[in-house]
Amino acid sequence: xxxxxxxxxxxxxxxxxxxxxxxxxxxxxxxxxxxxxxxxxxxxxxxxxxxxxxxxxxxxxxxxxxxxxxxxxxxxxxxxxxxxxxxxxxxxxxxxxxxxxxxxxxxxxxxxxxxxxxxxxxxxxxxxxxxxxxxxxxxxxxxxxxxxxxxxxxxxxxxxxxxxxxxxxxxxxxxxxxxxxxxxxxxxxxxxxxxxxxxxxxxxxxxxxxxxxxxxxxxxxxxxxxxxxxxxxxxxxxxxxxxxxxxxxxxxxxxxxxxxxxxxxxxxxxxxxxxxxxxxxxxxxxxxxxxxxxxxxxxxxxxxxxxxxxxxxxxxxxxxxxxxxxxxxxxxxxxxxxxxxxxxxxxxxxxxxxxxxxxxxxxxxxxxxxxxxxxxxxxxxxxxxxxxxxxxxxxxxxxxxxxxxxxxxxxxxxxxxxxxxxxxxxxxxxxxxxxxxxxxxxxxxxxxxxxxxxxxxxxxxxxxxxxxxxxxxxxxxxxxxxxxxxxxxxxxxxxxxxxxxxxxxxxxxxxxxxxxxxxxxxxxxxxxxxxxxxxxxxxxxxxxxxxxxxxxxxxxxxxxxxxxxxxxxxxxxxxxxxxxxxxxxxxxxxxxxxxxxxxxxxxxxxxxxxxxxxxxxxxxxxxxxxxxxxxxxxxxxxxxxxxxxxxxxxxxxxxxxxxxxxxxxxxxxxxxxxxxxxxxxxxxxxxxxxxxxxxx
Numbered sequence: 131x132x133x134x135x136x137x138x139x140x141x142x143x144x145x146x147x148x149x150x151x152x153x154x155x156x157x158x159x160x161x162x163x164x165x166x167x168x169x170x171x172x173x174x175x176x177x178x179x180x181x182x183x184x185x186x187x188x189x190x191x192x193x194x195x196x197x198x199x200x201x202x203x204x205x206x207x208x209x210x211x212x213x214x215x216x217x218x219x220x221x222x223x224x225x226x227x228x229x230x231x232x233x234x235x236x237x238x239x240x241x242x243x244x245x246x247x248x249x250x251x252x253x254x255x256x257x258x259x260x261x262x263x264x265x266x267x268x269x270x271x272x273x274x275x276x277x278x279x280x281x282x283x284x285x286x287x288x289x290x291x292x293x294x295x296x297x298x299x300x301x302x303x304x305x306x307x308x309x310x311x312x313x314x315x316x317x318x319x320x321x322x323x324x325x326x327x328x329x330x331x332x333x334x335x336x337x338x339x340x341x342x343x344x345x346x347x348x349x350x351x352x353x354x355x356x357x358x359x360x361x362x363x364x365x366x367x368x369x370x371x372x373x374x375x376x377x378x379x380x381x382x383x384x385x386x387x388x389x390x391x392x393x394x395x396x397x398x399x400x401x402x403x404x405x406x407x408x409x410x411x412x413x414x415x416x417x418x419x420x421x422x423x424x425x426x427x428x429x430x431x432x433x434x435x436x437x438x439x440x441x442x443x444x445x446x447x448x449x450x451x452x453x454x455x456x457x458x459x460x461x462x463x464x465x466x467x468x469x470x471x472x473x474x475x476x477x478x479x480x481x482x483x484x485x486x487x488x489x490x491x492x493x494x495x496x497x498x499x500x501x502x503x504x505x506x507x508x509x510x511x512x513x514x515x516x517x518x519x520x521x522x523x524x525x526x527x528x529x530x531x532x533x534x535x536x537x538x539x540x541x542x543x544x545x546x547x548x549x550x551x552x553x554x555x556x557x558x559x560x561x562x563x564x565x566x567x568x569x570x571x572x573x574x575x576x577x578x579x580x581x582x583x584x585x586x587x588x589x590x591x592x593x594x595x596x597x598x599x600x601x602x603x604x605x606x607x608x609x610x611x612x613x614x615x616x617x618x619x620x621x622x623x624x625x626x627x628x629x630x631x632x633x634x635x636x637x638x639x640x641x642x643x644x645x646x647x648x649x650x651x652x653x654x655x656x657x658x659x660x661x662x663x664x665x666x667x668x669x670x671x672x673x674x675x676x677x678x679x680x681x682x683x684x685x686x687x688x689x690x691x692x693x694x695x696x697x698x699x700x701x702x703x704x705x706x707x708x709x710x711x712x713x714x715x716x717x718x719x720x721x722x723x724x725x726x727x728x729x730x731x732x733x734x735x736x737x738x739x740x741x742x743x744x745x746x747x748x749x750x751x752x753x754x755x756x757x758x759x760x761x762x763x764x765x766x767x768x769x770x771x772x773x774x775x776x777x778x779x780x781x782x783x784x785x786x787x788x789x790x791x792x793x794x795x796x797x798x799x800x801x802x803x804x805x806x807x808x809x810x811x812x813x814x815x816x817x818x819x820x821x822x823x824x825x826x
Contacts, residue, residue: 141279144267144284145283145287147263147266147287147319148285148286149315150291151260151287153295154312155177158180159176161309165380168249172623174783176252177782179256181775182261182779183259184263184775185778185779186776187267187268188775189769191268191768192766201262208255211252250626253633254633257633264775267284276700281757282696296678296682299678299682300355304352354445355445355679357445357447359376359377361376361377361451361455362375371388372398373393374424376424384423385424386423386452386455389426389430400562401564402430403562403587403588404563404568405426406434407561407570411579415485417487417488418480419440420476420489421507421510422443423448424455424456425452425459428463429458431486432460432466436465440467443469444675471675471677475676478518486527486528489531491533493505507612508676512547512605512606512610513550513604514727516550517551520552528573528579531556533568534569542596546602547604548571555595556571556572556573557573560593569593602616608792608793617789619786619790650773652760652771652773652774653774654807655755655759656774656775656777658777658800659781660778660780660785662718662800664785667681668793668796672730687742691749692753695750699754699758707754707758710751714752715805717751718804724744755807762812781803784799
């Protein structure tokens with residue numbers, strides 16, 4: 131007897147809840163990171179909480195109660211909690227090389243408890259919120275038959291959610307726009323309820339939309355694709371035009387300064403010598419500024435008569451500040467050409483040779499969700515990146531890298547990485563009163579670095595070189611962790627994620643006791659795919675830039691690949707599952723050994739084609755395996771889907787293995803997880819022997 135078809139409205143509702151889930155996932159990660167300072171260093175914690183909540187919700191799909199009607203109240207409580215955490219303003223320093231802020235002495239045990247509490251409170255509230263959405267997703271999956279048709283609706287909704295959120299990020303819209311759109315869709319999903327429920331929900335929606343405006347700490351606030359950017363004017367008596375302080379996600383990251391005589395008379399006066407340091411050695415005609423920010427380095431280049439300035443800044447809002455906010459408006463000058471791009475990506479594309487390359491405090495203080503604990507600048511401070519900087523230097527060119535750190539080993543890593551890339555050690559310089567005791571690592575011909583073209587300016591001090599090369603791990607494209615002292619998982623991360631995993635286990639067993647014997651096949655498929663997706667995004671970031679649009683394109687392409695594979699399985703055009711596993715293992719091994727870094731020397735089109743081929747193949751075979759298994763899951767498809775999402779939680783936690791073994795190790799861990807999924811496939815001997823039921 132053929133399986134009954136579901137009504138069209140059921141597919142539409144599944145599409146909408148899938149849209150909302152993906153949309154809210156991306157919006158929550160961005161909003162939470164901009165509201166709770168500590169979460170910028172634990173991006174995966176928010177991502178894991180999303181998948182934990184979705185997995186728990188799917189396990190609750192067969193419960194009679196409909197949790198979605200409680201969404202407004204839970205959301206209200208969550209927002210109030212996050213707003214409270216934001217207003218408390220926990221002052222943090224660094225511990226185990228993870229957290230970086232100004233107060234070195236703050237981090238006592240009490241401080242650690244406060245930060246851990248803030249991180250875990252955000253984790254719990256976000257997981258509960260997504261558990262509500264997850265139950266609705268599970269119910270809608272159950273309503274649509276056959277299984278692969280339901281999965282197609284889910285993929286389509288997720289894909290459109292990704293594209294929609296990427297479009298809103300491109301327009302730099304604020305949070306109340308994101309959450310307003312998502313709330314309207316949830317309102318539509320609740321429309322079948324009683325009239326009293328609609329009234330309650332609409333009233334709660336208005337409250338929530340007001341709360342998303344959040345109290346602004348500073349008069350000017352914007353939402354770029356990466357940060358919440360806030361601006362405050364310097365208040366200094368008569369000197370009202372000194373410039374502005376720029377804060378991202380509640381952390382002061384840079385300033386837009388008027389580098390003129392007025393500033394010399396203030397406490398910021400010594401900073402001018404800091405920006406002026408490279409011009410003691412060279413009178414450049416062409417200058418490249420990596421991490422140009424709002425334009426201070428461009429102002430200094432213009433003051434020294436540079437004819438052509440290429441300013442590379444990844445954040446469009448901050449780059450725009452150099453046009454309309456900076457007191458000297460450097461980015462309006464025709465000699466300055468601004469590139470809104472990732473620094474590493476620009477280096478791989480430019481064919482220009484520069485007399486001077488400048489990097490000043492290129493530190494985003496922000497991890498990227500789903501990218502193995504990488505920061506926006508992670509691939510900029512590697513040995514391979516320094517080699518690319520050497521390649522774009524003119525024969526008599528000078529590189530000036532400014533770095534501020536209270537961690538001596540971090541400076542040593544940069545010093546010896548430059549030595550390995552350039553074939554000779556850099557020369558160290560420092561100006562009196564440099565920002566945060568910043569040191570300049572300068573490379574150039576010896577005869578160039580021994581002269582002083584600005585004898586009338588404040589002198590610069592040459593520091594002694596490092597005499598003995600320490601046993602310190604250099605940052606490479608496979609291990610791009612400038613901020614880790616060694617290849618370990620920091621204790622602080624272990625504590626936070628161990629507590630999060632314990633909370634996850636307790637929550638899952640609390641909502642569904644049968645989950646003690648989960649569907650292990652789908653569980654390991656989810657864990658393996660999380661690592662596979664992460665490695666795909668990190669490879670794309672290396673080859674094309676760690677920008678928000680590259681991230682969105684890769685995620686969108688993954689959804690398209692999954693959708694096509696699912697449609698082929700629905701039409702019975704897929705290879706056999708054993709063959710798919712064999713091809714999956716083969717392509718994972720290929721990905722591990724493939725020299726991706728060599729593609730950086732290729733032109734953009736062949737680089738894109740070759741990278742897409744190698745990156746996409748394991749995703750395609752993994753998608754075939756999931757769809758084939760999901761098609762046969764007739765007893766409890768929503769339970770299998772929930773087990774898959776809970777596997778993603780484990781996969782996200784395993785991403786920290788890259789701190790020990792490097793990014794390529796994700797392929798090896800994925801092989802182990804997919805082998806476990808193969809061992810526990812429904813038709814395997816192990817599965818028949820253990821007879822694990824579905825998770826509900």
